[in-house]
Amino acid sequence: MATPLVVSEVSKSFIMHLRDGIKLPVVNDVSSSVAGGECVVLGGPSGIGKSSILKMLYGNYAVDAGQILVNHREKIVDIAAADPRTIIEVRRHTMGYVSQFLRTVPRVAAVDVVAEPLVARGIDAAEAKDKAVELLARLNLPRELWSLPPATFSGGEQQRVNIARGFITSHRILLLDEPTASLDATNRRVVIEMIAAKKAEGVAMLGIFHDEEVREAVADRILDVSAFSPRKAVAA
Amino acid sequence: MSADLATYNFAYLDEQTKRMIRRAILKAIAIPGYQVPFASREMPMPYGWGTGGVQVTAAIIGPDDVLKVIDQGADDTTNAVSIRAFFQKVASVAVTTHTKDATIIQTRHRIPEQKLTEGQVLVYQVPIPEPLRFLEPRETETRKMHALEEYGLMHVKLYEDIAHNGRISKTYAYPVKVDGRYVMDPSPTPKFDNPKMHMSDALQLFGAGREKRIYAVPPHTEVVSLDFEDHPFEIQTFEQDCALCGAHGVYLDEVVLDDQGGRMFVCSDTDHCEDRRDHGHVGEMLAPNKEAAE
């Protein structure tokens, strides 16, 4: 089986047209890969480009140079060059993403927010909902919140909805941007277990974890993003 | 000679105008149910008094024709009488009240009860020729809808009728599809008469003076009233028989007899009623036993 995720010589900079067109280099020549069942953790100081890498992988940021190769349904797709509908397709079936913050959709109940990625894959709504409930229970989200839209939830509650939504599918690649940042110790441990379970299923994971306990528990390998920073001299 | 000069041209309209109207009629016959525009003329009567029908009649009438004019089925209403008099004066044609003797029958509202025959022409006076008008006020759009056979709107109107009244309550100007193509408004004929238009042996011509349209149903043409599968078209039925001639299954008018609420139902087609009575039919009102009781 091909490696689920390969990043090859990826570079990224931003050009800020509203600020006299200054060029802001972020990362250069990022190369790495994540095997099935492996959890690679991105390391480095704040602002070094960790989230930017995840966003490029997920298609939210464009890529200046390089390739992001994803094994999508036994075909290799280069996210860096893929058209929008291919990216949507990869997101639906192959690559999940737990962002730092939940993007709430008005009026949609927490349980439906969680179930949605399954429904989008064509899974029966009732079955998807059962699975969503199971995950929310596991993450100790109070039962009375399940049927409410998450817009008014606390940071930690929203984050658990977000995690459940990201973990509900059996995507073979999972991107995690500080999923445990605002969780208490109990729930952090639940997430650690859930990540371990994904590993056992052979999912390739790339994540950012500031919390040492979590990082220790889940990381198979740390990838230091400072190594790709065009500003590494300064950063070091 | 000089006396001639002072009189009207035969049938009032000048020959040029009659030719123009005849061309419109021919086109209308060629495209059953299609509204042909024509240059409607001023007539010596106000719009609403049948100027469209009068122009059509004037264009087709010849010295040998026999004319019958009815309004609400009756030969003796003001409108019918004055139109008949008009043609007697300007065309010196023979007139009749007998359906079977007429070659041209001009009507507002009714189709005679007696089955029309080959060679007869029924001329309708039409106030509003456009069946789509009430839902779509734009003329450009209704013309396009006819051209493209987009008639969904007609059923929208019938749907509304059922939604609000539990049934299709429209009783007059009930829309029909002619020859499987154009939807036509037989206004203001009661729907009771719609089946008589279907496969008629007579030629049916429709003239709308104010709206400047002529349309036609040639003899032996399919005329189908629009409806729904679960709300099929049906005509009015009358429980009573005609109080004068005892006719059943004809269109009846209610006549108020006194101010004590006395009333009776009689044939709207006066010629039909008289003809039956001449043949010995008697209704409840004229029945001998009733007279005896009084």
Next chain:
Amino acid sequence: MSETPLLKVSGVSKFYGSRIGCQDVSFDLWPGEVLAIVGESGSGKTTLLNCLSTRLMPSAGSVEYRMRDGNFRDLYHMSEAERRFLMRTDWGFVHQNPADGLRMTVSAGANVGERLMAVGDRHYGKIRETATDWLGRVEISADRIDDQPRAFSGGMRQRLQIARNLVTGPRLVFMDEPTGGLDVSVQARLLDLVRGLVNDLGLSAIVVTHDLAVARLLSHRMMVMKDGHVIEQGLTDRVLDDPREPYTQLLVSSILQV
């Protein structure tokens, strides 16, 4: 994943005299894809939408549509009869002002049923049943079925307009500022509804909006217009999170959070 686009747009331009409405727009729209067209007022969004939906004839360019039989047809070379048939069966058009897309003087039920009757449905009971079902789907209670849209709020009217358009199971829906003119809470409800319907029915849609939050919520892909030109297009998340063009950066930075 279907391998043929639903719509192939190439070089569409529309000039109003010497003024540019839109110029040289090309893209493919795929089945199930929702495309947002964004840009400031006067940038040519509506002009482009009207050209794509054949409500306007462009000055140049072509739009090919894949018919249900799988064959592509050039929309601008179709007869008017064929185009109008497409518009009331296979397509929907949701106007910003519901009064432009509804018959205000006939009942809600008839508004929804009209398209069914137009394609030959002749069973009153079934038409009414379908209309009731659709009113439910757009969250209008069944007991309003005989009321005229005149008696409805702006949000209800807009939902009715959507039901009226979707009842024939169209494959492509055009929307021009579908939430414009509605207050925020009503907008949210409508957006959520549209989003659900688009997902459930697998519709393709082209949505004109100047509201980037609407674009984020509804669309997969986005096109940014300025002075009649498409200046940037791509995955909606990408255009909003990593805008490349100076104008797009200005647009994104001038709103709070999308």
